[in-house]
Amino acid sequence: MPSRRLVPLAVAAVLAPLAQAWAQEPSEGEEAVEEVIVQATRTGRRVQDEPIRVEVLSREEIEEKMLMRPGAISMVVAETGGLRVQTTSSSLGASNIRVQGMRGRYTQLLADGLPLYGGQSIGLLQIPPTDLGQVEVIKGAASALYGSSALGGVINLVSRKPREAAVGEVLLNLTSRNGQDLTAYGDTPLGEKWSASLTGGLHRQSRQDLDDDGWTDMARYERWTLRPRLFWNADNGAAAFLTLGAMGEEREGGSMPGRTAPDGQPFPEAQKSRRLDAGLNARTPLGDQMEGHLRASAMTQDHKHRFGEVVEDDRHRTFFAEASVSGGPEGTSWLAGLAIQSDDYRSDAFPAFDYTYTVPGLFAQVEHDLSDVLTVAGSARFDRHDEYGSRLSPRLSVMYRPGPWTVRASLGKGFYAPTPFVEEVDAAGLSRLEPLSGLKAETAETASLDTGYAKGPFEANLTVFMSHIHDGVRLEQTGPEQVRLVNAPGLTRTGGVEALMRYRWREFTVTGSYVYVDSSEPDPQRAGRRVIPLTPSHTAGMVAMWEKHGRGRVGLEAYYTGRQSLEDNPYRSEGKPYLEVGALGELTLGDVSLFLNLENILNIRQTKHDSLLLRARAPDGRWTVDAWQPLDGFVVNGGVRLRFGGGGH
Secondary structure: OOOOOHHHHHHHHHHHHHHHHHOOOOOOOOOOOOOOEOOOOOOOOEHHHOOOOOEEEOHHHHHHHHHHOOOOOHHHHHOOOOEEEEEOOOOOOOEEEEEOOEOHHHEEEEEOOEOOOOOOHHHHHHOOOOOEEEEEEEEOOOHHHHOHHHOOEEEEEEEOOOOOOOEEEEEEEEEOOOEEEEEEEEEEEOOOOEEEEEEEEEEEEOOEOOOOOOEOOEOEEEEEEEEEEEEEEOOOOOEEEEEEEEEEEEEEEEEOOOOOOOOOOOOEEEEEEEEEEEEEEEEEEOOOOEEEEEEEEEEEEEEEEEEOOEEEEEEEEEEEEEEEEEEOOOOEEEEEEEEEEEEEEEEOOOHHHOEEEEEEEEEEEEEEEOOOOEEEEEEEEEEEEOOOEEEEEEEEEEEEOOOOEEEEEEEEEEEEOOOOOOHHHHHHOOOOEOOOOOOOOEEEEEEEEEEEEEEOOEEEEEEEEEEEEEOOEEEEEEEOOEEEEEEOOOEEEEEEEEEEEEEEEOOEEEEEEEEEEEEEEEOOOOOOEEOOOOOOOEEEEEEEEEEEOOOEEEEEEEEEEOOEEOOOOOOOOEEOOEEEEEEEEEEEEOOEEEEEEEEOOOOOOHHHOOOOEOOOOOOOOOOEOOOOOOOOOOEEEEEEEEEEOHHHO
16 A cells, blocks of 8 residues: 555646646636735735735635524635644633644744734634734744744734724624524724724533533533724824723533432533733834834733632733834835743642743744846744743745745744643643642744646645754653653654635635645654644545625635544544534625535534543543544534625725
């Protein structure tokens, strides 16, 4: 049987001929593609002109996913090639985003370039997509741009900008699992230079035990969100916006009321969250070819966790400020500045884990067009971490674009400052974790080679990527009910291939994707290496969408997830492959849209195979195995969306 390593070579071999065979000129009357300016790289270039590959999800794609899950951005990013939303707490539903097989803690989640959300975990499920204009994804080490939290990549959530006339919309959604969502968005001009927007949401879900084993498969939650924004634009090109955010949520899981864990005792799990944040982003011209930039944010998040009889109250705070200057003549852009970020954690129950990391940094970036078809970019950042020392994070990118082809190559290096919050601790709390001692910073080198083709209605892309992580932090058992964090000896290696094809014909779009990941790390139990758990080697997707402006849309999708290695699972060492199939329909009648979404039609559900519950509580405190298949099964959701104002159509 051929080796699975031959699969990427086969994909590469057929991609180029297919591109040539299927390419054709756009049909007469085809709508022009809207120009997309990337914000994550801070150069002001169009996405196709960026030597750093940036994947952008448009507002149209966001709206499609918003109809599937209005209360969280998880669906927006989950169906992007190379990104995987991994459930970290089967009971409470916490999750994070893995980029190209790298663990979720290495992914930096930003809002308009600002760290407003703190860590991912449950925070990923507390961000509604209602007010997003686009989502930008940079894969691979981006520490040269954003410091230690961006070792694996960056996901930048870009807000919608107000239009010239006031617009608004309200969306009501109901699900077959007794979930409800109500979201609202509105924006309006406030004069010649000022405008504002307001987003709010109410979301709830009842607790579900789908296999009737007495344990929560879908957490109960009630959540509210509110985010006003204020925008200012001057005639000379100066601009600024101020954002404020507030969120409150109560979430419950663990053993069902009146039921017990396998030890015969009830084990309730709960988390109460309160978050406040504020952010400022401003720019002003400094002469003919220079601009000054100021970004700042503050976030405070209070949690009350419950794991059985243990209650953990804690507080996370993040403060960030950055000042920079950019400029450059035609064909060249540069950026230089200084930044400082402070991350503070305080625990009432376990003060031994308290920390304050203050990290000042200097950074610079240059992009230069050597010719009409060749562009190079270099960036570097020097951070002085008060716990893990001085770190230099460089990145080099080259883009060659002859005709309809685009070739990009990138090399990057970065670091990550360890905290107590790895995936296992997020799920079980701090009660069984020994205080951190003797840890070194995790460092990584990443590389990618990307080839793209776009002509007429056809688009194709093939990316080869790799990463080497040194001193990766992992959990190690030290006693029957005790664990600690240690640096793993040797390298954690990840490599693979991403392939994407998209074909547009009038109102129809068909998109196919495939991702192959080859990952390994030092085996903690024996000499040698093992496949990284919860990292499927093969994933693929196919989406077909018909969309007519002003009339609605109909879509079908199918996503395949291959086998994945499992850890500490008494029922199996390898997860079964599965196929998720979904269908979406929206009918637009003027200012009113009716939508219906069928998710996971084949009713794929992990608890059909095995229980989530372990036979005995794990040393780290968890009562459940890792999630390797969906936990909610077949779900139907539908509702109505109302639009107000002519500019919102």
